[in-house]
Amino acid sequence: MKRIITLFFIFIFAISCSKTENTGEDATDNxxxxxxxxxxxxxxxxxxxxxxxxxxxxxxxxxxxxxxxxxxxxxxxxxxxxxxxxxxxxxxxxxxxxxxxxxxxxxxxxxxxxxxxxxxxxLYNRLMVAVYAGRDDIKTKEDLKGKVVGVQTGSSNYEILLNDPISKELKEIRQYDTYVNAFLDLEAQRIDAVVAGETTIRYYIAKENANFELLEEEPLTSQYVxxxxxxxxxxxxxxxxxxxxxxxxxxxxxxxxxxxxxxxxxxxxx
CATH class of the missing domain: 3.40.190.10 (Periplasmic binding protein-like II)
Incomplete structure (x- = not known):
């Protein structure tokens, strides 16, 4: 009787292995x-x-x-x-x-x-802070305390900013569907700063008649792209x-x- 039970489980195991192998073949990466x-x-x-x-x-x-x-x-x-x-x-x-x-x-x-x-x-992109040009009251990340900071919703930048200790000191983290809108609000001084990748910030700084500055200090983080x-x-x-x-x-x-x-x-x- 024990021999029959043993053979039964061996049979079941063999079928299971066969199904697993077939599943792998069916799941071919195309x-x-x-x-x-x-x-x-x-x-x-x-x-x-x-x-x-x-x-x-x-x-x-x-x-x-x-x-x-x-x-x-x-x-x-x-x-x-x-x-x-x-x-x-x-x-x-x-x-x-x-x-x-x-x-x-x-x-x-x-x-x-x-x-x-x-x-x-x-790419290796640094996450930095942009401010309106000439803001003498914002020279470092610590100066963002009590300020409104813009960032793109759904981006890794938002997640990083949220997990940075400075986030608890901000007046508000304002989310935008695009960085175009974030920089428009920064231009109009409706917000105090924008957190974005350095490549994005430098692009907006280089535009004609731009009024933005990059906080030249250690980045919030650096990320591979x-x-x-x-x-x-x-x-x-x-x-x-x-x-x-x-x-x-x-x-x-x-x-x-x-x-x-x-x-x-x-x-x-x-």
Whole structure:
């Protein structure tokens, strides 16, 4: 009797293993194949996030990230399709399959790592504070106590600011759907400061007749910037990583960075 019971459990175990193996085969990653067959890489972006991705005066979506992505798509042999998304729900759009990648100044953090896969980083961006030019009362982060600070909702910057000890000393953290609106309010002095990536702040400072200054002190934090992909889309991830390596090596990435930032700020990783 014991021998029969033992054989029964061995039989059940063998069937379970077979099902597990079959499930693995059925779950083959065809993410790259789908992109190749469609002939396009669908890129989800924030269309008001200059200089990374934004709409110019000709109603075209342009930016540093867009130029990088075009080169990557070219290497992959597909067209690039840009698709503006609500940034606060960009990861949801990715998971639903509305887009293939999130590529718009997408910062790497632990919260996002639980939900998406990241490509190799291509930028290292410092999170800084911008103020209206000439504000003698705001020279350091500590001077923000009792002040109103703007930040983009749904961004990693909001999460970092919220977890910084200074947040408890602020009068208000005011959230904006885009940094365009945040800087408009800073220009009108309806808020006292804006927390954003250094690349974003320097873009607004460089604009004609801009009245903004960067607090030249230690950043709130520094973050890698990468491409976000669905968990499991490893074939597509590898293709994007390989293409990024190619444009780092052939100098195209440096050329694009110099075009947008005046210098080569591309991160090189193994």
């Amino acid at each position: 993410s790259l194949q789908k992109v190749k067959e469609s002939g396009k890489l669908v890129l989800g972006l924030d269309d008001a996030f200059a200089p990374m991705s934004f709409i110019n005066e000709n109603e075209e979506i342009v930016g540093f990230d867009i130029d990088l992505a075009k080169e990557v798509a070219k290497i992959m042999g597909v067209e690039l399709e840009t698709k503006p998304v609500d940034w606060a729900s960009s990861i949801l759009s990715l998971k639903k399959g509305d887009i293939d990648v999130i590529w718009s100044g997408f910062a790497v953090n632990e919260t996002r790592k639980k939900q998406v896969n990241f490509s190799k980083p291509y 990468s491409v976000g992909l669905r968990k499991g889309d490893m074939e597509l991830l590898n293709a994007i990583d390989n293409a990024l390596d190619t444009i780092r090596t052939n100098g195209k990435a440096s050329e694009i960075a110099t075009k947008w930032f005046g210098q080569d700020i591309i991160v090189r990783v193994d």
